[in-house]
Amino acid sequence: MASSPLQLSTPLRTLFLSPSLGRLPRIPFQASLFWQRVTPKTLVFSTGIRGVSGPGRFCSRAKASMAGTTTEKGKGKVEVFASEEDLSVSLAKYTADLADKLSKEKSTFTVVLSGGSLIKSLRKLVEPPYIDSVDWSAWQVFWVDERVVPKDHDDSNYKLAFDGFLSKVPILPGNVYSINDALSAEGAADDYETCLKHLVNSGVISVSAATGLPKFDLMLLGMGPDGHVASLFPGHPLVRENEKWVTFIKDSPKPPPERITFTFPVINSSAHIALVVCGAGKAGPVHAALGNGRNSEPLPVQMVSPEGEMVWFLDKDAASKL
Template sequence: MEKKDPEVRMFNCTEQLSTALAEYVIENSDAAVKERGAFSVVLSGGNLIHLLRKLTKPPYVRMVDWSKWHVFWAEENIVPKKHPDSFYRQAKEAFLSKVPIKSANIFSVTLGVSAEKAMEDYEFSIRQVVRNRTVEASLSSDCPRFDLILLVLGEDGHVASLYPDHPLLNEESQWVACVASEGKESVTLTLPVINSAANVGIMATGSDVAKSVSMALGNPLPSGSMPAQMVSPRDGNLVWFVDGMAASLLPGHNEGEGSATSDS
């Protein structure tokens, strides 16, 4: 299948981006619920939960069939259960506790155990929901086909916990892996899983990621040097959400434009 170019939506500020993101998530949720009766969404760390805040407020909070949501994580820091760096804790406090998602439908990474044990438990949980068809299986791989995976671009071009030039970028069989970076351990979904999703959104905000945005959306780079450029759903769609500061180094960038399509 021919590789599709990503769609790049540019916004003057994060407020506009947040509104568009809420509408994008609702659109994907509605489509999945209509087609299959369930919606699987994968969250990340960074400022994603802050960007999703509109979904917890009117009118958006009333536009979602929350009972059909099944929530997963693209990454999680291996920290104590109540540690502020836990992405599950951040999501629970700012998002999940404010919307009526069933607790049984939230599939977080186990904390308070070793990274290896957390990885194994999380992959087992995902395999169970694929087996019972809560999450579809990809037709082109043995991976889960999540309805929507939301990622955040890091300053070095990483997404989830997939870092530049890391051996994990070449992983082909595991769904979940452990990563040690800068003295921290985390659990992450692998590229085969991310690229099996029906829809992937990458958030890029702030001037710190401007260089990585221009590189990721530019000409192909040596494999592994820019993990975000390796996100390319084989049978799905990729949309970048980029605010004005993050887009500042893109060719022909004009602040305030609502959307554009990348030629990359």
């Protein structure tokens, strides 16, 4: 899909060209074309490019497991797996299937990542058959939330994703949209929203016909033990924000305190949401969201309700109270 070039703001363009970016690890360039013959149960993917990677652009420009038990709930499909390993295998196939379908339809695949254990659960995507069969050149990568820290800081969701996923797959570095960590929390949130608007206007990100908001192809969400998603925490006023696409928080109950986050209107405009939850410590919020109980104030995870498809990927411990 052709698109008009994105115009960078001066501070972001300056930061993108800064020599300080050189401190991040680089991935060797390797170009290849491939075609893989596979069994009927395995996806066939088209040609792809094994290419460069690196710190990406600032957003201003940066075999399936059958062990799962699937049920249909009012809030989407629920898949429960005997182990986190089985969950990871199924999540990789789900993501690869979706990427293959959508990238063939419209030449791009917009993916939103979160932090926490989600990146670990994506690890099967960096292994065969997916590493050499997914059309990684179609991927456009974003973050549902980010900590306002340098990109090489241990608290950075970018660093987490880079170390565990992005550095291992040939996604084009210009298709990775990270925040401008040289700005304040408020400035970084405004800048990221401006970036999204540019990409919507240029056709890289689709638009929801229902809301007029950006419609990401796949949002990969985790959940905290308190039921928070993104950086939207229980009882915090930001869970009710309905004007901004991207907002900021300076008093996060979980450190570090300064973060940016997508708001629920944008999250819920997604075409597909995969909510990935592992561990017995998260069984309570899972039950609150999917069980029959009622609570006076919904947890943030209960407010995730996309206009498209939602699939819960749970290990047996996270589902133990259902």
